[in-house]
Amino acid sequence: MYSSILFAKPFHLLLANPPHPDVADRQSEKLPESADIVIIGSGMSGTSIAWHLLMDNKSNSTKVPRIAMLEARQACSGATGRNGGHIRPSSYEEYVDAKKVTTQEQAAKITKFRANHVDALIGAANKLPAQGAGRLEEPFAEAVRQWETLKKEVPEVGNEWGVLQRDEAVRISLMPDAVGALTGTAKVAGAIWGYRFVTNSLKMLLDTYPKSLSLDTHTTATAVTATSKNSTHNFAVTTDRGTILANHVVYATNSWSPHFVPMLGDALAGGLLSMSAHLGGAGLPKPGAWPAYHNNVSLPGGRAWSLFLRGGLDYIVQNPENGEYMFGGGAGIPEPENINQYDDSVFPAAATASYLNGALPTYFGYQNWGAERTDFPADLHQDVIYPGRTKRVWTGVEGFTTDAFPFVGPLSQKFTNRAVKNRAAGGEWVSAGFNGEGMDYAWLSGKGLSEMIRNHMANATNEPLYEWFPQAFLPTQERLRKQNSTSVARRDVDRSSRWV
Template sequence: MGALFSRVRLIYQTLKSISDSFSALSKRISRDPGLPTPAPSRSYWCLPHSPLDNLETSSLPADADVVIIGSGIAGAAIARTLLDSSSGGKKRPLRIAMLEARDICSGATGRNGGHISPNSYQDYSELASKYGVEAAQAMIRFRLAHLPALLAVAEEEGLLPESQARMVDQFDIYLRETLFQRAKNSLAAYFEALPERREKHDIRDAKAKIEDLQLSPLATGCISQSGGALHPYRLITGILARLLNVYPAFQLFTHTPCTDIALAADGRSYCIITPKGTLTTAHVIHATNAWAAHLLPGMRRKIVPMRVHMTAQRPGSALGVETADALPWTGTRAFVFYPGTTMFAFDYLTQQPNGDGLDADNSAKLGSDVSADTGYPAPAGELMFGGGAMLGGRAEAVLLDNIGIADDSGTDFEVTAYLGGALERYFAPGWGEESSTSSSRAARTAGGSVSPSGDDGWGAGRIKAAWTGIMGLSADGQPWVGRVPRYASQRAEPGEPPTPEANLSLARPGEWIAAGFSGEGMTHAWLAGVALARMVLVDVSVKGKDASALPPQFLITEKRLKEADIEAFLGEVGSE
């Protein structure tokens, strides 16, 4: 009887815990995300700081033509497009003010995994079922267009060395045979819809071919394609530095949160209220992603913050190095690991190069602490690993616990502990011995010195750094781009400016948004920002069906806002 009573109590406690968890979740996804936490956890990407963080900025101007809130990848794409597209001619340059609540690029862009690896075959069938075949094809092609677009931007800006922007071999690794079979079925449907992608993927299901990747024998299958990787913080801060240098009318204000927006007394502009003063503008652009609902009350439950974890780790001594059977691959591969039976539980891995450059021509520099090409500390093959997919079967509970959380000041012990131990298991027995400092790999190959206390203030041992970032979870899974309806802003829109000159050939005044990238900002945010800037510029030349054209399903409308249901969407994801 005692055992039965204990069992009943356990069932009761479990059901109560689930009920309490869902009740707490419902409250979290409905609340104001507030402003970004003033002291976020220490992201490995963001140090050393960009010189722009020490930029001496003047006081806020009285007014600007456009105010961009947010200095991440979307904000940078918007500013670059507006400034570069509108320069020259007879009209005066656009006066643009960019506001950032914390350090420059300190949101999701400066805290993500560095992947340019779009979900493609994994999502195609669901997209086709929901939006139709033609729309699904356009949405996948939009994602795929980001890799060449970002590589081109890095080259145009002269930032290839600093940003580490490069092509890599992308491997999706499946540990369960049932999920691998489902993935192959999804890939077959994907090929039917996008036949041009058939030659871009390779399926490995033979153990020998998988072991060639230094993976654990537990891996049952692999699907590979080309992907990309970069140092997102340095790419975006480099772009913004160039814009500030070239366009005197562009100003960037860090530690200047926008706390409120109100219609100005003249009824023709907005008042942007900050702790440093107020400025007026005809155009407000929200590029704040997870925090968008703070200034747009109607976006609550439409874009919901979600905390995710990242680490920078030292690789095992045998990983990626040249052997009698294999060529070195440090910095040239990226992985997505699916250890369970669902596609939504995964871990992701990229790797920085080893030394200044990306090829053997730079091998003589590997012992250097500072890159001769960039002036930044030379990378040493750090593994940039994020996720927390399994956690002993608690993946769903951990995911729920982090939805609605907009605080990136700390990390979850359980998730960080998982990330600290998972890589060795994914690559066993190819991991090798532990490395104590990131410079040890360079020291073994080029005679460099090893600091016994770690390097540059990062932790010793396997994990150099662990941090969190806040992604913006969209209520229907797609980004929100375009002119903000009053339903979302809950504010009146300004009237037309008094003269055409004051309008500078821009669209009629209003609020705009590019946000809600659901953790896929690297394959959505840049071109979404470009598209939004062209809307503000009334650039009719971009209408068409090229791959980089914004899918209509991403446009923000009152109808879409009313239909998007975050709880229904989460239910669909969880029922996979």
């Protein structure tokens, strides 16, 4: 599948290189003794929750909460700091698939929720200081049928997509084997450099709210316990640098969340995904110079593709500044050992790494690819960036859920096995499990969760939920019961091996 993409902002596309000077290793001199809210995890989810709790608070009567964010490693060192940056929900396919699992009304809500991420993320990025094609006939025909359903049933999203037949698809994508393309307008498709967006957001929040937000990196939360009767707070969060008392605890910990909430382990598992960065062939167009097509309303920038080829989803995003390519995927290569993995320090398996190194010229065709480029970056550090076609290859851990929806919302005591002494004062919450599509799930999930928490702080209740927020994401017992716990997720896996 081919999808035309705008770039929200000219973010670079390399993994923590360089690391954010003010945020990557940030620590309080002394770990805070207490906080209204402890957020565990500093990726897109944790950052969105902190952002919306602090920035959307103005019109609310609740006081600005005191938030302590904990991160086991460097800031934003999980999936968000390792991803391809694609904000590209395949609305046509996802709507039809979601209807198989939930009601039509919920499926439509989820489809709109995901499509709204481009606007939401561009809006958020603009608040930061300045720096800051399907190629097989049947899948293509199926995608076109799905798009027709979407157009009929959710026209406000469906009308943002268009279909190009073979000749036009080949002409604009420079992929000789393309059989057709679905193109999304700038409203429903974009790209962002997750690491830079998140670390610059954290920097802005820490600068703007020094009394309300602390960030402690290299601080692993190892356990959460209910406090005794005399304690001032509901929970004690134990870390390797001391204990923090908190009224609310938020798990923004991706696939590691079941470490704290084992029941979620029946439906949420870690999967190792692989990603790579490439110079690209000298024959490929520079950003902004790709063949134009009707209805191309992209902002000037690189181009991006999702390709359903070779049995898995591959995706490519071109960096608008230097023309380099982020290429992720290889999911079609059978490596069952990638499921239930929680260690993202490992190198991709040989077959996947070889695929990532070699597949791009075969997508574009060697004629279009041209000669290999040799204009390596001036600041090349060969221990980190390789001098060759492939600049770097790495892994990240994604949180898969068995029904393909994230878990976002309040956790009942039945889930956590922890009695909450003073429910009016707080509780436990989760925002995790974005199924390899966090860029069009996690930001607005964080906004939704922050509204739920703020509402709880104002009314001491978890209700009501919001018109725009899909109830299908709530961590309910009924939802867990419906899931097939024998598929990928396992409660008995030790997820602490990476960071303890």
